[in-house]
Amino acid sequence: MPMAWAYLFVLVSATVGWQPWQHLPGVFDLAGPRSDGQLVAAAAGRLFLVATDGAIAPFAAGQAGYQVAAGPEAYLDVSPGLHVVGANCDFTRDDVFAIRPAPPIGITRVDPQGHASNFVDLTGVDSLNGIVFDTVGRFDHRLLVLGLRNQHSTIVAVDCKGGVVTITSTAPPLEGGFAVAPAGFGTHAGELVAPDENSGAIWTVSATGRSELLVASGIPHGGDIGVESAAFVPSGFTAHGGTAYVADRATANNPHAGTDNILRMPSSDVIAAGLRDGDLLVVAEGGAVTIDVRCRATCSSTVVVSAGTSAHIEGHLVILAAQPQPVPRSLPAVADLGSQRAQLLARVAIGALIAAILVALVLLRARRARRR
Incomplete structure (x- = not known):
């Protein structure tokens, strides 16, 4: 690498970084936005609504609301209200779906009014550790849920009636904040993208159940250290601005102790790091080291936030454009x-x-x- 470029990389990576935004005790996941623009945060076994101006309010805290044990990572996602052709039904806009990682293993649904109910029980796994909506279409807009058994990941697709289809039971062990690749992401468009913190690898899983190594992250890996949270830079983000958000959970007796803050990074930092709309951004659990993955004919990764901190990242990475663009046409579902x-x-x-x-x-x- 020429000296000038090396200097530029060091300068950019030293100035680009995650900043504490709002304190929320026990925060470990973020999802959304809802139709009103708010994020949904999971913290200490409860749910909260987080506005873009920083206001935080309890959600689903009343009778028949949502409350679970504070320890397990009950990751969640917010329904964008898409239609599942194969089941001839729609997911309700703004419904929240949270995994139950411990028995009774399954998914809890929380409606926009804050009423919680069992959506579906799941069998054949020892725990659950990932959830994301297929917003692109290859999985027919189903809810994708991941569990572990015998050192392999089982991925199921759940429709709006609670019907379950097993995508694969032989994927590598995966965990954290998953994403689905947009239509412009090369040959992996529409596939599930999931990190493996232990190996540092980032994997894709197709709607037919094929697992493929997308790229090696090239950053430190291992339990509570490696890649954790993935999201794609949305259309219009670099042109019109926006903000990326991720949860930094306080974790006792850990080298990366965390702060119980929601962290954020403005689009100006993302642009300074050279990211483009459609790129994959991935944040490591230990220290919030962040990489940019770009795929065309082949995929490559570049470190954009290299200075590790005491942050302990958990759950989904959420990237919001200030002026959201029209949703691209869905890809056809795999037959x-x-x-x-x-x-x-x-x-x-x-x-x-x-x-x-x-x-x-x-x-x-x-x-x-x-x-x-």
Whole structure:
């Protein structure tokens, strides 16, 4: 790298960074925005509404509201109100969906009035550790939920009636704030993008269930250290401004102790770091080191915030444009979601093979009996 460019990179990465914005005890996730422009924050087992002017108000705190144990990371997402063709129904705009990582494992729905109810129970996993809406369309606008079992990730797609389709049960172990790649993100458009903090890798999972390494982050990795929160820079962000937000959770007895603050970064810093609309921004759990991932024919990653801090990042990264652009046309849904037909054919073939073996054994015993 020429000396001038090296100096420029050091100068930019030293001045670009996450800044404390609002204090919220126990904060570990952010989602949204809702139709009124507010974010929804999860903190200490409760929900809060966070306005862009910094005002914070309790949400779903009344009777039949939402309250869970303060420890588990019950990540959430906010419904953008999209239609699921395969189920012929719509998710209600502004409904909040939060995972239940401990038994009874499943998803809790909180309506815009703050009433909580069980949306669906999920089986076949030991815990849940990720949730995001498919806003692009390859998963037919379903709610994507991830759980762990036997050192692998199971990803399911849940429709607005609570119907569950398994996308894969053999993905790498993943956890944190996931995103779905927009239409302009090269060959990975419409795929689930998920970080693996332990290896430092960033993976994609297609609607047919194929897992593929997108890029190695190139930054420190390991438990409570590596890549955690991912989001795409929305259209209009670099032209008209906006802000990125992420949760910094206070974590006792950890090298990255956190501050219980919502952190933010203005678009001016994002632009100074060289990011473009459509790029993937990923923040590390330990220290909030941040990288920019850009994919065209191939993918590359660049560190944009290199100065590690005591921050302990959790949950989703939310990037809001000051002047949101029209939502791009959805990509067509994959006809064979999770390769269900292929899985069915495989099960039928296995069943037919077992049946053939059993018939052969019965015939063989019958012949031996006649010989006697």
